Amino acid sequence: MKTIMVDMDDVITYGKFTQILEDYLGYKPNYKSLKGYYVQDLLKEKKDDFFQKFKDMNMYDGARLLPNCYDVLKKLSEVYEIYICTDYIWREIIEYAGNNLKNKYDFLYHKLDFLDPRNFIFSYHKSLIQCDIKIDDKIEHLSGAKQKLLFTAYHNKNMSEEKLKEENVIRVNNWKEIERLLLTKEK
Ligand SMILES: [Mg+2]
The missing domain is CATH 3.40.50.1000 (HAD superfamily/HAD-like)
Known part of the structure; x- marks a missing residue:
């Protein structure tokens, strides 16, 4: 075989990462203009705060x-x-x-x-x-x-x-x- x-x-x-990210940001980013691979780079200085909340979330729940x-x-x-x-x-x-x-x-x-x-x-x-x-x-x-x-x-x-x-x-x-x-x- x-x-x-x-x-x-x-x-x-x-998954639901994009949705979780958008809920956190409060807007829908323009993904087309994004240069790098990682969408989470949009968070900039809010990164630590976001990931402290995100660590307990299940991004596959309901995916x-x-x-x-x-x-x-x-x-x-x-x-x-x-x-x-x-x-x-x-x-x-x-x-x-x-x-x-x-x-x-x-x-x-x-x-x-x-x-x-x-x-x-x-x-x-x-x-x-x-x-x-x-x-x-x-x-x-x-x-x-x-x-x-x-x-x-x-x-x-x-x-x-x-x-x-x-x-x-x-x-x-x-x-x-x-x-x-x-x-x-x-x-
Ligand atoms: Mg993949």
Whole structure:
């Protein structure tokens, strides 16, 4: 059986971080004008205050799976060995990141009930893992795979076709595209 490693954030679910952040800020930021990767950089001097409140929140409580994610992953799990690999470290409040790990585990356990929880991997160092296929919204996390699928997100949408070709990466915009790519061609 071929192996697939799937990222969690921005691939399986968007979580509720953006909503929590917007509630705190009291406005909806213009994400398009954002230069860096991290939305939380918008907080500036309010960062410490925000994270003191945030550390006890569960950003997966009430979060949804992306459209078609459940059905496609379930079908994939019949022909591939599926691993979910996700980072859980909050860089701003590293000592409380264990809360996030638990919240992530609970979300995956309940929402993807057909997967073996032993296949959940909680680590930032995804490149250490060798898999046939990797699906992630960060290109650097695709290394170590024979087939690399970049899931479209606001921070990678401007990556050029040339760059993707160079890196041997295929862009996918949604779970239906993943289904077409992985379930109709080869198994
Ligand atoms: Mg991600």
